[in-house]
Amino acid sequence: MLEIVNLHASIDNKVILNGINLKINLGEVHAIMGPNGSGKSTLSNVIAGHDGYDIISGDILFDGESVLDFSPEKRAHLGLFLSFQYPVEIPGITVSNFIRTALNEIRKAKGEEPLGASPMLKMMREKMGVLEMDKGFLSRSLNEGFSGGEKKRNEIFQMAMLEPKMAILDETDSGLDIDALRIVANGVNSLRSNRNTFIIITHYQRLLDYIVPDFVHVLFNGKIVKSGDKELAIELEKRGYDWIKKEQE
Amino acid sequence: MDQKRARMKDRLSAFYWLNETQFAQASSELITSQRRTAIEKFESQGFPTVREEEWKYTSLKKLTAPEYNFPSPFAPLEQDEQIDFNDIKQFLVNDIDCYRVVFINGRYSSWLSETTHTNYDICTLGSAWKKYPDVVESYFNKLTKDDGPLVQLNTGLAWEGLYVNIPKKTVVDKPIQVLYFSTGDTPVFNQTRSLIILSEGSSAEIIERHHSLTNHETWTNAVDELHVGSNAKIHWVKLQHDASNASLTQHSKIHQEKNSTAIVHTISTGGKFIRNNLDFSLIGRGAEARMFGLSLGSDRQLVDHHTRVDHIAPNCSSHESYKGIYDDFSRGVFNGKIYVHVDAQKTQAYQQNNNLILSEKAAVDTKPQLEIFADDVKCSHGCTIGQLDEDALFYLRARGIRIKEAKALLMLAFANDAIADIQHPSLRVKLSQLIGRKLGVDMSNSL
Numbered sequence: 179m180l181e182i183v184n185l186h187a188s189i190d191n192k193v194i195l196n197g198i199n200l201k202i203n204l205g206e207v208h209a210i211m212g213p214n215g216s217g218k219s220t221l222s223n224v225i226a227g228h229d230g231y232d233i234i235s236g237d238i239l240f241d242g243e244s245v246l247d248f249s250p251e252k253r254a255h256l257g258l259f260l261s262f263q264y265p266v267e268i269p270g271i272t273v274s275n276f277i278r279t280a281l282n283e284i285r286k287a288k289g290e291e292p293l294g295a296s297p298m299l300k301m302m303r304e305k306m307g308v309l310e311m312d313k314g315f316l317s318r319s320l321n322e323g324f325s326g327g328e329k330k331r332n333e334i335f336q337m338a339m340l341e342p343k344m345a346i347l348d349e350t351d352s353g354l355d356i357d358a359l360r361i362v363a364n365g366v367n368s369l370r371s372n373r374n375t376f377i378i379i380t381h382y383q384r385l386l387d388y389i390v391p392d393f394v395h396v397l398f399n400g401k402i403v404k405s406g407d408k409e410l411a412i413e414l415e416k417r418g419y420d421w422i423k424k425e426q427e
Numbered sequence: 428m429d430q431k432r433a434r435m436k437d438r439l440s441a442f443y444w445l446n447e448t449q450f451a452q453a454s455s456e457l458i459t460s461q462r463r464t465a466i467e468k469f470e471s472q473g474f475p476t477v478r479e480e481e482w483k484y485t486s487l488k489k490l491t492a493p494e495y496n497f498p499s500p501f502a503p504l505e506q507d508e509q510i511d512f513n514d515i516k517q518f519l520v521n522d523i524d525c526y527r528v529v530f531i532n533g534r535y536s537s538w539l540s541e542t543t544h545t546n547y548d549i550c551t552l553g554s555a556w557k558k559y560p561d562v563v564e565s566y567f568n569k570l571t572k573d574d575g576p577l578v579q580l581n582t583g584l585a586w587e588g589l590y591v592n593i594p595k596k597t598v599v600d601k602p603i604q605v606l607y608f609s610t611g612d613t614p615v616f617n618q619t620r621s622l623i624i625l626s627e628g629s630s631a632e633i634i635e636r637h638h639s640l641t642n643h644e645t646w647t648n649a650v651d652e653l654h655v656g657s658n659a660k661i662h663w664v665k666l667q668h669d670a671s672n673a674s675l676t677q678h679s680k681i682h683q684e685k686n687s688t689a690i691v692h693t694i695s696t697g698g699k700f701i702r703n704n705l706d707f708s709l710i711g712r713g714a715e716a717r718m719f720g721l722s723l724g725s726d727r728q729l730v731d732h733h734t735r736v737d738h739i740a741p742n743c744s745s746h747e748s749y750k751g752i753y754d755d756f757s758r759g760v761f762n763g764k765i766y767v768h769v770d771a772q773k774t775q776a777y778q779q780n781n782n783l784i785l786s787e788k789a790a791v792d793t794k795p796q797l798e799i800f801a802d803d804v805k806c807s808h809g810c811t812i813g814q815l816d817e818d819a820l821f822y823l824r825a826r827g828i829r830i831k832e833a834k835a836l837l838m839l840a841f842a843n844d845a846i847a848d849i850q851h852p853s854l855r856v857k858l859s860q861l862i863g864r865k866l867g868v869d870m871s872n873s874l
Contacts, residue, residue: 250821254825
């Protein structure tokens with residue numbers, strides 16, 4: 179489904195990704211962990227198509243097709259979703275208008291008819307129920323004045339609405355208290371199926387108690403230096419990242 | 428010395444003196460003497476130049492170049508000036524039931540209009556000179572005597588425009604739509620003048636539009652005087668969505684008595700050259716002025732807003748929010764003056780001007796100007812000039828929204844609060860669609 183081949187990327191002539199190799203199949207959940215500055219957010223931005231990075235070499239294949247030349251919107255149309263670490267506040271666009279526009283743009287790209295207001299609203303109510311969100315949310319300005327937890331919940335809500343094939347959750351757990359974490363995790367788990375995949379980027383093992391990954395990778399200096407199963411996350415939680423750093427030196 | 432400008436001034440002056448007898452015959456002596464004084468002021472001052480502070484950023488040089496026709500208010504419409512309902516249908520707000528007052532090249536068109544004299548007067552200034560001489564004498568030129576040469580020119584030459592007189596405690600039951608059309612086979616320069624009087628406790632809503640129907644250059648020089656009595660309320664929407672060869676200079680003066688409210692929306696999305704002067708005098712305690720502007724510039728358009736609020740009485744408030752989006756080679760000017768006079772304690776004045784620049788060749792000059800002579804006041808102002816937020820754009824695109832739609836959505840979000848206060852949902856939708864069209868996004872699904 180997603181294959182990253184020897185990916186090197188830089189920003190402002192500084193190399194951040196230093197030969198990433200990763201293969202993800204449908205139905206799998208992969209966690210990517212690593213200390214600050216290891217390149218986790220760069221990786222998710224590069225996969226989503228942010229144009230602030232230079233791809234030096236390597237490739238990103240989505241269903242076997244290279245997406246490096248694709249715009250962010252085209253990647254979204256193929257079924258890619260990035261849950262932002264810092265969702266942007268946009269006054270003047272309501273949550274419902276934003277999601278309706280996004281969903282219908284994706285449907286349009288797939289050659290489907292736009293979804294009408296009433297089925298759209300029904301679907302929104304349903305998904306909001308799972309995430310225990312108040313329906314007043316819909317008429318608020320996108321992320322404006324939202325608490326950290328509300329922003330992250332709003333990201334997961336969008337994911338639930340857009341039903342992507344592959345979702346990258348970039349530090350979705352940061353800024354969440356334990357109750358919000360559980361609700362968000364339940365939301366993600368309810369969407370897990372053998373028709374989609376998740377990449378969960380996190381510093382901590384905590385989220386992985388709720389969303390149990392099939393694979394755990396450690397990113398360090400722009401490279402995946404270790405891969406394992408959920409036990410690796412538990413070990414990292416216990417021992418920190420120092421032993422990984424030492425191993426690399 | 429700009430010869431074309433001087434020639435235009437001479438032609439206008441000659442036009443007045445040739446027609447003075449007719450002006451005099453059709454109105455009172457007092458009005459005639461005011462006209463003469465005004466035209467003499469214009470003759471001595473001439474058109475403003477960029478050497479004057481008020482016109483520093485906006486040159487009238489190109490505007491005064493064409494050899495305009497000056498239609499006489501006393502002549503019947505010529506063959507090439509005739510228009511019928513089909514020509515103007517698209518400029519009407521059709522889905523709102525309105526009074527309608529239509530002018531063609533500065534002359535009233537009774538067959539395109541729907542006026543009333545039943546409970547109040549909604550008609551034309553051209554008929555009011557003779558019909559209501561007392562009212563006209565008490566209010567005409569009261570707010571404009573000391574204004575600049577373009578206003579004086581208008582006072583000298585203007586004959587037609589909207590006349591509204593609402594008695595005490597009367598609510599006008601539907602909006603008043605006023606449309607000024609320019610047309611004909613030559614460039615044309617029109618003067619329009621409105622006089623609006625709202626007595627104590629009355630209220631009215633006006634939707635105004637200037638539009639050119641010709642391929643030739645047009646320039647409309649408009650002046651408005653609005654007297655808003657105590658506890659009265661006026662809501663005025665100016666829709667400046669004119670053709671690309673049409674220019675407008677408009678001076679609107681609003682005089683507010685105690686506890687009155689005036690709300691003015693200026694939506695400038697079309698036209699070639701727009702200069703708005705919008706002045707409020709808050710002379711009665713507790714008066715409230717609210718003004719909203721939205722300017723969308725493209726090609727070589729110029730949109731210039733000069734606003735002025737005189738806080739004269741205490742406990743008044745003014746709220747001003749102007750937004751501009753400028754693309755291509757377009758230019759914007761914002762100059763917001765707020766004078767808090769010495770007795771105007773407890774004044775609350777808020778002013779904000781925010782601009783987006785979409786092209787390297789577009790430019791905005793913004794200048795807040797606050798002069799405060801009272802000590803117990805709350806005043807704030809701010810202005811910004813920036814580009815579309817790249818992070819926001821990426822966020823939208825990452826959700827599948829194509830770049831063109833994403834940009835338009837962000838611009839619409841930026842622009843939205845400029846029309847949020849418009850009362851009629853259908854007018855708001857129409858405006859938002861108009862803005863959407865200008866920004867290149869289909870708004871039909873989103874409201």
